[in-house]
Each structure stands twice: as structure tokens, then as C-alpha cells.
Amino acid sequence: MNAQTTVWVCMALGIVIVAIDFWTVTRTKKAALKKLKQGMKRP
């Protein structure tokens, strides 16, 4: 892998990781909404 490809791969990886973390946040939101709609009572 040449130097420029390495740099582009690293930058792309940064964007992908932030995007994956954002996706996990949306999953947390979906799970939260589902729980709230179900009206589950706290033990």
C-alpha cells in the first residue's frame, strides 16, 4: 500500500467508525422508544 492510499484508508476509517458509533446511537434510540412505548415498569 503506498503512502497516499494509507492516508485515504485511515481518513475513511475515521469516517466509518464515527458512522458505526452513530448507528449504535440510533439503535439505542430505537430500543429506548420501543421500551417506552411498551410502557414497561421499572422493577
Add this chain to the structure above:
Amino acid sequence: MTLFQHILRLSSPPVFFRVSGQLLRIVIPVAFVLGIAGLYAALFYAPTDAQQGEVYRVIYIHVPAAWMSMLIYVVASVYATMHCVFRTSVSAVMLRALMPTGAWMAVLALVTGSLWGKPTWGTYWIWDARLTSELLLLFIYLGLMAVASLVEDESKTDRLLSWFTLIGLANIPLIYFSVIFWNTLHQGASLSVSGPSRMAMEMKWTLIICTFALWAACIALVLARGRWMLLVRERNAAWAGKVIA
């Protein structure tokens, strides 16, 4: 109102939920703008390094990610201390919300570092003090996430998580000072707050923009995750009922 009173006010779940929502409206656009500016500056504006050539540009993602992985842990430790003292649900939720983002930043720092290491050092990995302690930080994050998900009793888990987080804090100075304590392959700090900088101005500003971009992105991710977790935890409270309605 004193700073302490402000902090106490933010420990109230409805206040935190409202303030974090307002903050997100600012932080998300800031992260986007700085991210685009940082990427442009890192790839096209910053000059080529005289010694390393083009590959040095990896620092614009590697260094901010490494800093964030440590900073997030320090912030998590502050929340852990707050939880040990005040036992607020906001501190417990924020402690849990910080862990995944911190772990991702450690992964990013380790992978980009090893991709940079191959052309520069001739190897993807070496059991150097800085690299090993950063890998240990990733394992600590993963361990804490496992603790958070395994135990059923929420308040007991929060207490355990807080104490384990504070124990793991010992690794942060180890990472930071590893290049000073030991004779490592990893170079020392390029940026210094007190002393003169060894970087060209264009490089320095590019690094600062990239750092703030990742900083804003992490704040947005943690706040967004934290407020949803808080709403689930407080779902039987009156304020949560109003939000859901």
C-alpha cells in the same frame, strides 16, 4: 450561580435532558463543518513532511483519536467519582454512554497507528510501551462495557462500574508518560502547550481543526446516547412522561 451549583443543576435528569438537547443542535453542525474543513486541510492544505513524506498525514486522524480515547476515559472517571459521591442517575448514564465511543476511539488510534507504522517503522505492531498501554485501554473499555451489560441489578452495576472505572484510570498517565518513562519506538509529543512547537503552523492548525472536529463528534455521540439512556431509566418519572407524550 457558582460553578458547583451549575454542576448540581445539571445532575437533575430533566435539566440534563433539556440542556443536552439544546447542545446537540449546536454540536452536530459544528462537528460536520469542522470535519469537512479538517479533512480538506489534512488531505490538501497541510504541506508534505520533509522526512516522512505523505504518510505523516495519518497523524491528523491518529493523534486526535488517541487523545479522545484518553480524554473520554478521564471524563468517564469524573462521572464515576460523581456517581460514587452523589449517586445521580445522570452520572451513571453518562458513564455508560461514554464507554462505546471511547472504545471506538481507541480502536481508531490503534489501527491508524499500525497502518502508519508499517511504512515508517517497518512493522504493523510492536510491543512498545505506548502501543501496549493504548491496547490495554481498549481492553479496559471492553471490560467495562461487559460489566455494564452483564449484571442485572442496575444500581449495583453502576457502583461496580464506577469503582472499576476509577481503578482503570491508573492506565491514563501510563499511556501519556510512557514515551518519557521508557525508551520507546513511539516518538514524543509533537505539540506542546508550554514549550515551542516543533510543527509548521499549517500542520499545527490542521491538527487543531481535526482534533476539535473529532471532539465535537464525540460530544454529539455521547450526549445523544446518554439522553436516550436517561429517558429509559427515568421512564416512570413525571418529566419523562411529558417528554414521551
